[in-house]
Amino acid sequence: MLSLLGFLMISTFMYLIMSKRMFAMTALILIPILFALIGGFRGEIGEMMLEGVKKIAPTGVMLIFAIMYFGIMTDAGLFDPIVAKILKVVGGDPLKVVIGTAVLALSVSLDGDGTTTYIIVVAAMLPLYKRLKMNPLILTATAFLSSAVMNILPWGGPTARVLSALHLDSSQVFTPLIPAMIVAAGWVIFVAYIFGKRERKRLGIVTITEDADELVAEANHEDVTLRRPKLLWMNALITIALLVGLFMDVMPLPVLFMTAFALGMLINYPRLGEQRNRLNAHAGNAMIVAGMVFAAGIFTGILAGTKMVDAMSQTIVTLIPDALGPHLPIITGITSAPFTFFMSNDAYYFGILPLVTKAATQFGVSVEAMGRASLLGQSVHLLSPLVPSTYLLAGLAGVDFGDHQRFTLKWACGTVLVMLVVCLILGVVPV
Numbered sequence: 001m002l003s004l005l006g007f008l009m010i011s012t013f014m015y016l017i018m019s020k021r022m023f024a025m026t027a028l029i030l031i032p033i034l035f036a037l038i039g040g041f042r043g044e045i046g047e048m049m050l051e052g053v054k055k056i057a058p059t060g061v062m063l064i065f066a067i068m069y070f071g072i073m074t075d076a077g078l079f080d081p082i083v084a085k086i087l088k089v090v091g092g093d094p095l096k097v098v099i100g101t102a103v104l105a106l107s108v109s110l111d112g113d114g115t116t117t118y119i120i121v122v123a124a125m126l127p128l129y130k131r132l133k134m135n136p137l138i139l140t141a142t143a144f145l146s147s148a149v150m151n152i153l154p155w156g157g158p159t160a161r162v163l164s165a166l167h168l169d170s171s172q173v174f175t176p177l178i179p180a181m182i183v184a185a186g187w188v189i190f191v192a193y194i195f196g197k198r199e200r201k202r203l204g205i206v207t208i209t210e211d212a213d214e215l216v217a218e219a220n221h222e223d224v225t226l227r228r229p230k231l232l233w234m235n236a237l238i239t240i241a242l243l244v245g246l247f248m249d250v251m252p253l254p255v256l257f258m259t260a261f262a263l264g265m266l267i268n269y270p271r272l273g274e275q276r277n278r279l280n281a282h283a284g285n286a287m288i289v290a291g292m293v294f295a296a297g298i299f300t301g302i303l304a305g306t307k308m309v310d311a312m313s314q315t316i317v318t319l320i321p322d323a324l325g326p327h328l329p330i331i332t333g334i335t336s337a338p339f340t341f342f343m344s345n346d347a348y349y350f351g352i353l354p355l356v357t358k359a360a361t362q363f364g365v366s367v368e369a370m371g372r373a374s375l376l377g378q379s380v381h382l383l384s385p386l387v388p389s390t391y392l393l394a395g396l397a398g399v400d401f402g403d404h405q406r407f408t409l410k411w412a413c414g415t416v417l418v419m420l421v422v423c424l425i426l427g428v429v430p431v
Contacts, residue, residue, distance in 0.1 A: 002039065003315040006308030009035040010342050013299070013385065017402045024385065024401045025288075028295035032302035041306050052301015053294055058254050059388050060293040063115070064286045065257035067396070069242075069264055070119045071282035076268045077227040078235045082124045092206030094134055095196030098142055101125050102192035105146030106185055114147045114382065114389040116246060121146075122396040132206050136397045138195045141408040144393060145191060145415060148379035149184045152177065158378050161349035162371045166357060173371045180376075180422040187418045191411050228268050238263055289395040293388040300344060300386055309347045328360040329373045329429045333420045336377030337413065341384045349374065365430070373429045379415040383408060 013031045016022040022030075036045050073079070086104075090096035101121065109117045121143045129139050152159050154170040162173055228235070242260045245251060251259075269275050303309050324331060332353075340348045357370040382390055383405050394401045423429040 002306065002308050002311035005035050005039050005306075006303065006312045007342070009303070009308070017385070017405075020400075020402060024391075025292050025295045028292070028299045028385065032299050035308075036302050036306055039306055039308075041302075044305065045302065048301045048305030049298045050301070051305060052297040052299070054297075055301070056293055056297030056388070058252065060290045060297070061254040062257050063293055063388065063392055064290045065254065065261045066115060066119060067286040067289060067392070068279070068282050069257055069261040070123055071285070072261070072264050072268060072278050073235055073239060074123045075226045075278060075281070076231060076235055076264075077229055078232065078239065079120075079124045080227070080229075081232070086124065086128065090128075092132060093196075094132055094199035094203055094205075095193070097125070097128055097132065097134065098138055098192045098196035098199065099189060101139060101142045102146055102189050105143045106150065106188065109147045109150035114151060115392060116243065117147045117150075118143055118389060118393040118396060122393070126397060132199075132203060134199050134203065136399050137403060137407040138199065140393050140397045140399055140404050141411060142188070142192050142195065144382065144390070144404075144408055145188045145379065145411055146185075148382050148412065148415060149181055149188060151378050151382065152181065152375045158345050158349065158375055158381075161345055162353070162374060165349050165354055166367050166371050168368060168371055172368045173375070176368075176426075176428040177372055177375065177419075177423070179426055180419040180428065183422045184415055184419050187415060191414070231268055234267060235264065238267075285395055289392050292391040292395070292401075296386055296388060296391070303343075304347075309343055312343065326363045326365065327431075328356060328363065328365055329369045330420070330424070330431065332356060332360075332370055333373040333376040333423070333429055334416075336374050337380035337416050338377075340377050340381035344386050345381065369428075369430055372423065376416055376419050376423065376429075379412040380409070383412055 009031060012035075013027050016027050016031070017024045033045060033049075036042075036048070041048070086097075086100055090100050104124065105117055105121045108120050122139065125139055125143075126136070128134075129136055151157070152174070154160070154163075154174045159170070159174055163169060166173075238260060242256060245256045246253065250256070265275055265278065269278055336348070339352065353370070353374050357367055360370050361367065381387070384390075385401075390404070391401060394404045420429065424431060
């Protein structure tokens, strides 16, 4: 009963937001409450919701100050040299713009953090997309697909969970996946080529006469007097220090972004009136994204608190017949996409994967193979409504979350299949 409720709850939520019958934030709050009431958890709902919000709170705070920080850095002109360089290389050709987006996103994603990737790529590329009147969903899809491939780096979340859950090291799990990642990166660039060809056919090649300052200001309806060209190197040093701090885990992410935001605001806009204006300019976007994340905390809090996620895990395991035992690596590679879409990485990697792996070993399947296969579905997982960074991507680019899901899903599934085929050919995932 709990398992059925869980699957119905997630299916109802997805239907409502993808059909645009309900706003994602509203659905994240109301749908789980409704199903918790149906399941008879009336007296415990409040505590479950609060627990979920508490767990997601650091992420919400981090996103608020990350958006505010990179917002004022964009105002101050930190990314203008990047935009100017891209302008020089790609000009007004939509095909070159989209491929440039993919290359930039793949490069920035080396830190394994989707949040940082989305903020930098959107800040650098959105002015170009607006100027050329390109579809912003292409920007979000390209950045997303690039980040999804790099998400399985050892310092990323899912691989670390696999290594912990199965007691393996990165040389056993990650290193054999490198060829598949390289091919998947090529797939992303190929998809970017398809997107770019479509936009070039629709829009043609546009002649751009503006410089970087004018382009960014025009795209964001800003006043060029907000630029701080004399502080470019200071802003760059603060941002580099921030990214190094993120990479080295010097302090918790929320604390790093709060500190960087305070320094950036004080250095670039020391007057109280300027600070108030910059806060007003970016607070709306920050609060929408943060509100979505806190609402997702309520969703996951009820999903975990009612034990629906545990029941769903057991159902999934029991649905695998013994005859398919020897083929569990392939099955895991394919099913990791929908399973991690419907539940958190923690629930999948610490709940389901150890159980399925234990069953697979009885058929002579290695633990390492199961660990590798379980990572192949991450491109689809990141489209889940349970992933905060995807709300950030949609919010920064000003697109609807459901539209982004619909537009990107088939290409994300393509990434999963490309990686699986490469792994099967190379024997990384045994047939």
